[in-house]
Amino acid sequence: TTLVPHDCPGTQSEQAGKSSSCQGCPNQKLCASGATKAPDPAIAEIGAKLSTVKHKILVLSGKGGVGKSTFSAHLAHALASDSTKEVALLDVDICGPSIPRIMGLEGEQVHQSGSGWSPVYVDDNLAVMSIGFLLSSLDDAVIWRGPKKNGMIKQFLRDVDWGDLDYLIVDTPPGTSDEHLSIVQYLSSTHVDGAVIITTPQEVSLQDVRKEIRFCQKVKLPIIGVVENMSGFVCPNCKNTSQIFPPTSGGAEKMCADLNLPLLGKVPLDPRIAQSCDEGRSFLNVVPDSPAAKAYKSIVQSEFLQPSTTHPHVPLPSCCTSVVILYNRITLSLQQLQRNLKVPSNLYIIHKTCHKYTNKTS
Amino acid sequence: MEKNNDDSLSQVRHVILVLSGKGGVGKSTITTELALAFRHAGKKVGILDVDLCGPSIPRMLSVGRPDVHQCDSGWVPVYTDAQKSLALMSIGFLMEDPDEAVVWRGPKKTALIGQFVSDVAWGELDVLLVDTPPGTSDEHLAVLENLKKHRVDGAVLVTTPQAVSTGDVRREITFCKKTGVRILGIIENMSGFVCPYCSECSNIFSKGGGEELAKLTESVFLGSVPLDPQLSSSIEEGRDFMQSFPESATFSAISSISETLLNSLQTV
Numbered sequence: 317t318t319l320v321p322h323d324c325p326g327t328q329s330e331q332a333g334k335s336s337s338c339q340g341c342p343n344q345k346l347c348a349s350g351a352t353k354a355p356d357p358a359i360a361e362i363g364a365k366l367s368t369v370k371h372k373i374l375v376l377s378g379k380g381g382v383g384k385s386t387f388s389a390h391l392a393h394a395l396a397s398d399s400t401k402e403v404a405l406l407d408v409d410i411c412g413p414s415i416p417r418i419m420g421l422e423g424e425q426v427h428q429s430g431s432g433w434s435p436v437y438v439d440d441n442l443a444v445m446s447i448g449f450l451l452s453s454l455d456d457a458v459i460w461r462g463p464k465k466n467g468m469i470k471q472f473l474r475d476v477d478w479g480d481l482d483y484l485i486v487d488t489p490p491g492t493s494d495e496h497l498s499i500v501q502y503l504s505s506t507h508v509d510g511a512v513i514i515t516t517p518q519e520v521s522l523q524d525v526r527k528e529i530r531f532c533q534k535v536k537l538p539i540i541g542v543v544e545n546m547s548g549f550v551c552p553n554c555k556n557t558s559q560i561f562p563p564t565s566g567g568a569e570k571m572c573a574d575l576n577l578p579l580l581g582k583v584p585l586d587p588r589i590a591q592s593c594d595e596g597r598s599f600l601n602v603v604p605d606s607p608a609a610k611a612y613k614s615i616v617q618s619e620f621l622q623p624s625t626t627h628p629h630v631p632l633p634s635c636c637t638s639v640v641i642l643y644n645r646i647t648l649s650l651q652q653l654q655r656n657l658k659v660p661s662n663l664y665i666i667h668k669t670c671h672k673y674t675n676k677t678s
Numbered sequence: 679m680e681k682n683n684d685d686s687l688s689q690v691r692h693v694i695l696v697l698s699g700k701g702g703v704g705k706s707t708i709t710t711e712l713a714l715a716f717r718h719a720g721k722k723v724g725i726l727d728v729d730l731c732g733p734s735i736p737r738m739l740s741v742g743r744p745d746v747h748q749c750d751s752g753w754v755p756v757y758t759d760a761q762k763s764l765a766l767m768s769i770g771f772l773m774e775d776p777d778e779a780v781v782w783r784g785p786k787k788t789a790l791i792g793q794f795v796s797d798v799a800w801g802e803l804d805v806l807l808v809d810t811p812p813g814t815s816d817e818h819l820a821v822l823e824n825l826k827k828h829r830v831d832g833a834v835l836v837t838t839p840q841a842v843s844t845g846d847v848r849r850e851i852t853f854c855k856k857t858g859v860r861i862l863g864i865i866e867n868m869s870g871f872v873c874p875y876c877s878e879c880s881n882i883f884s885k886g887g888g889e890e891l892a893k894l895t896e897s898v899f900l901g902s903v904p905l906d907p908q909l910s911s912s913i914e915e916g917r918d919f920m921q922s923f924p925e926s927a928t929f930s931a932i933s934s935i936s937e938t939l940l941n942s943l944q945t946v
Contacts, residue, residue, distance in 0.1 A: 380701010462784030491731035
């Protein structure tokens with residue numbers, strides 16, 4: 317093994333092998349030769365490895381603490397409640413892995429088998445993988461720079477013995493940085509269904525989430541839809557609703573309307589959610605009849621998350637990615653649209669979307 | 679003060695990092711409110727916002743997107759008031775399109791932060807608060823490396839009460855120990871919500887986790903800040919909460935935390 321130099325510019329960067337920090341690195345020659353800028357062979361290996369995974373869903377948000385892990389965990393629980401489905405949850409938050417705790421798996425360790433790392437199982441059909449399972453103490457901090465985090469994510473995708481899966485859900489850290497670029501790159505040779513974006517109602521949160529949406533567009537990751545979490549609080553005593561995180565700019569609803577994205581649902585604040593997460597239990601089982609549990613269930617059952625209604629992949633021009641969602645939305649009228657307008661397939665919609673997002677009229 | 683006057687931090691008396699392993703616990707809110715509280719106490723305050731992927735402070739202080747000017751000694755921070763008692767520098771100022779995502783890998787962030795930390799012409803400040811993104815990665819190492827030349831008084835750690843959050847903050851404490859940063863104390867944010875209709879207190883994100891964590895790690899517990907719709911809407915609208923609601927419980931919580939902090943700086 318080799319040590320990554322302190323300020324490694326990244327093996328794929330323009331500076332690879334050329335920057336001052338590359339001096340003395342055993343890989344300097346290799347990086348300078350340009351060989352490392354070629355596509356990582358791991359991408360093809362990951363593609364082969366995950367070819368037995370039917371659906372891959374990323375859970376993203378530009379903002380931290382909005383409930384990505386809570387949503388990912390409950391999406392996994394809800395999907396796995398159908399015992400005929402094989403579900404896996406991968407936590408790529410390297411510096412703040414919360415999934416082990418939320419899934420009730422704190423202190424579990426990963427085992428090595430002939431076919432790779434074995435994930436930790438919550439149920440027969442629900443597997444979990446997180447860096448939390450590789451740490452020896454709850455105090456362990458993972459103080460890693462980008463390249464090391466990327467290496468870990470690669471290993472999670474390539475070296476974990478996932479087996480045949482119906483769903484792989486990937487929980488991510490906040491932001492638009494190494495982890496996000498890596499997961500998208502490493503999954504680039506396989507089909508990803510898309511991303512579910514989580515936000516809270518305030519503009520302070522939405523402004524970060526809009527950046528995440530831009531990120532998805534930049535890396536051509538389809539957006540399945542948006543979930544508004546922490547949406548109002550009903551006092552358990554007097555039943556009045558308070559907007560603790562007020563939707564001053566119209567909340568996710570307005571953002572989705574502006575950006576033509578489906579709003580999958582709104583989940584209210586409920587003290588029992590945080591409590592269930594701390595105790596590692598599924599909130600959906602603890603209080604199945606609460607408004608928040610019902611909101612979760614209706615999101616999981618929404619048509620956008622149903623593989624049966626997922627439409628065939630339509631090749632799109634590079635400037636637009638959100639068309640997949642629009643297409644999903646108006647499927648019923650698409651053929652009529654094409655007939656009536658006499659335009660080549662999808663062009664009308666593509667045009668509209670491009671205009672909306674980039675002001676280009678292609 | 680220091681012999682080297684070219685050092686942009688030479689006239690900055692105290693530097694406090696605001697850290698949390700967890701995202702969305704209110705680092706930027708706490709940074710903003712502490713800065714306002716320090717200002718009310720008559721201090722000259724600066725905020726450096728190094729959250730490259732999600733800079734929130736400009737909105738919270740309602741400064742919009744001003745042009746950043748340069749002078750001989752570096753970038754001139756943006757002042758929020760005529761008296762120049764609160765200065766702010768944020769990556770948000772340098773972006774052309776507010777919705778544009780900064781999709782950068784670590785090395786690029788490290789380079790920008792290096793510039794950020796060393797090239798802002800802060801002038802004379804009593805306290806510089808550094809607001810950071812969640813985690814223990816590139817940004818944090820870069821901030822520390824570049825501030826090391828100067829002096830860092832220590833870090834304030836922000837958490838919410840639930841175990842999922844304090845678990846991440848425990849890791850941040852390890853980060854501080856490994857990197858030799860003194861922990862000035864822990865603040866528990868979003869601690870309980872008092873219903874405005876019936877005054878019933880609901881512990882939406884549980885209760886007491888911050889205090890427990892402080893005990894467990896032998897750190898100072900600075901206090902709890904409740905969930906307060908008046909605070910979140912002030913933050914949303916960029917209003918000075920510390921000026922608008924001086925009689926609220928949240929106000930007294932924040933003022934007492936800021937007093938404790940100022941006192942502990944004196945004894946550093």
